[in-house]
Amino acid sequence: MEDIAAHIMAKYNYWIYVVLMMIGFYAMIGKRNLVKKLLGMNIFQTSIILFFISTGAKKGGSIPILDKYAALQGAVDVNQVVNPLPHVLMLTAIVVGVSVTGVALAVMQRIYRKYGTLEEDEILLKIENE
Amino acid sequence: MIWQLDLFLLILVVICAVATITVKDLLSATIIFSAYSFLMCLLWAEMGAVDVAFTEATVGAGVSTIFFIAAIFRTTRRSKD
Numbered sequence: 001m002e003d004i005a006a007h008i009m010a011k012y013n014y015w016i017y018v019v020l021m022m023i024g025f026y027a028m029i030g031k032r033n034l035v036k037k038l039l040g041m042n043i044f045q046t047s048i049i050l051f052f053i054s055t056g057a058k059k060g061g062s063i064p065i066l067d068k069y070a071a072l073q074g075a076v077d078v079n080q081v082v083n084p085l086p087h088v089l090m091l092t093a094i095v096v097g098v099s100v101t102g103v104a105l106a107v108m109q110r111i112y113r114k115y116g117t118l119e120e121d122e123i124l125l126k127i128e129n130e
Numbered sequence: 131m132i133w134q135l136d137l138f139l140l141i142l143v144v145i146c147a148v149a150t151i152t153v154k155d156l157l158s159a160t161i162i163f164s165a166y167s168f169l170m171c172l173l174w175a176e177m178g179a180v181d182v183a184f185t186e187a188t189v190g191a192g193v194s195t196i197f198f199i200a201a202i203f204r205t206t207r208r209s210k211d
Binding site for chain 2: 012013016019020023024026027031032033035036039040042043046049050053054056057058059060061062063064082086087090091094095097098101102105108109112117118119
């Protein structure tokens, strides 16, 4: 039993990422306001980015900026720097996320201009009555 | 990576995420989401990903908050849930 508890506690950060992801997922499904849904999508996205960044982190690892002369002489210890590959991939994901947010907000303004509300159930009611 | 700081920031992040989706006023939800993005940026700087932290501080906590506030002022602040 203690073994299982130690196993769970050793990866505590992964559990918190899953909790964050589920908070975002609940907001996307359970909330009826469109802005709330978009905030939930952003939370979901940042939790996944956080997971990927944490896979590159190392105990005792420094930032991945090297001294040029030391690197040319081959005197770089891989255990001293964190892995920069997930950082590069997730930079793209952040920028894509902001553009998705911008497009979604523009669509939301069109919806508000047409139906006069941002609540999903009221919009559905107005579409049915048309 | 200091695990005490890591755990502290992660707990603050979860509190901010729950507050973002429970607050009824959309403008306050957006401001709390900006605080969430800033805490996320601190978390990434603490993990050694300084480039991602820079991008998140400018783009996530800055630009997307301004987008949200502009959209809320053009539509409505009221939310039922």
